[in-house]
Amino acid sequence: MNTPIAGAPRRVVVGVSGATGTALAVRTLQLLGAAGVERHLVVSPAARRTAAYEMPDARLERDAEVVHSFRDIGASIASGSYPVDAMIVIPCSVKTLGAIAAGVSENLLVRAADVTLKERRRLVLCVRETPLHLGHLRAMVTATEIGAIIAPPMPAFYSMPESLDDVVDHIVARALSLIGVHVPGAPPWQGEPASAARTARDGAQSQAGSAGPAGSSLPESGRPSR
Numbered sequence: 472m473n474t475p476i477a478g479a480p481r482r483v484v485v486g487v488s489g490a491t492g493t494a495l496a497v498r499t500l501q502l503l504g505a506a507g508v509e510r511h512l513v514v515s516p517a518a519r520r521t522a523a524y525e526m527p528d529a530r531l532e533r534d535a536e537v538v539h540s541f542r543d544i545g546a547s548i549a550s551g552s553y554p555v556d557a558m559i560v561i562p563c564s565v566k567t568l569g570a571i572a573a574g575v576s577e578n579l580l581v582r583a584a585d586v587t588l589k590e591r592r593r594l595v596l597c598v599r600e601t602p603l604h605l606g607h608l609r610a611m612v613t614a615t616e617i618g619a620i621i622a623p624p625m626p627a628f629y630s631m632p633e634s635l636d637d638v639v640d641h642i643v644a645r646a647l648s649l650i651g652v653h654v655p656g657a658p659p660w661q662g663e664p665a666s667a668a669r670t671a672r673d674g675a676q677s678q679a680g681s682a683g684p685a686g687s688s689l690p691e692s693g694r695p696s697r
């Protein structure tokens with residue numbers, strides 16, 4: 472159902488809605504910029520309110536090449552004819568999730584998401600709410616059925632985070648990998664140490680006789696390095 476991604480994106484829309492998690496939006500914009508991606512930003516009024524509360528010093532606009540007004544439903548990204556590779560909504564409120572699932576494009580953020588879906592481009596929704604009622608879950612199902620990827624910003628503990636920044640980085644790196652942006656320093660999990668060693672051994676055996684060292688690039692342990 473989801474469109475395959477054709478390499479690294481060059482232009483991405485970043486939608487920021489009013490769920491908690493301004494730090495996720497800040498980091499997403501920074502990492503996209505570091506990857507050389509052109510960033511189109513749409514921020515909802517509720518997101519600005521949440522940001523003022525959580526991160527008063529956050530300057531989301533500073534980390535975007537193009538900043539669109541939430542109400543500008545005539546902006547470039549409101550049209551499918553404007554070439555964009557993917558869109559990520561981070562964080563995504565359940566209100567915005569519901570509007571996207573229902574196709575109620577009454578603001579630019581939802582319109583751009585709707586366009587992303589109709590053009591069969593990648594749309595990642597980092598939906599943040601807890602607990603979830605059946606309506607939220609149904610909206611997630613509908614959004615998935617029409618082509619979105621639901622990627623809630625959930626921490627992983629196997630990466631042994633030492634700070635909130637580590638948690639944020641891990642969540643954002645996973646979300647960006649869904650649109651083809653691979654963050655340096657966030658390598659894929661290689662398996663637990665025992666299975667990583669097994670994989671290295673198997674690799675060495677299967678490559679025996681062929682040119683080049685086998686398994687030499689595997690990390691000592693399966694723990695992703697940071």
Ligand SMILES: Cc1cc2nc3c(=O)[nH]c(=O)nc-3n(C[C@H](O)[C@H](O)[C@H](O)COP(=O)(O)O)c2cc1C
Nearest residue numbers: 488489490491515517518521564565566567599600
């Ligand atoms: C500090 C704060 C935290 C919030 N956290 C969440 C949240 O985690 N998830 C959510 O769905 N809504 C949350 N809300 C409520 C949304 O901001 C509200 O439903 C808003 O209408 C969403 O609008 P938007 O989707 O257009 O940004 C929060 C609001 C505030 C002020």
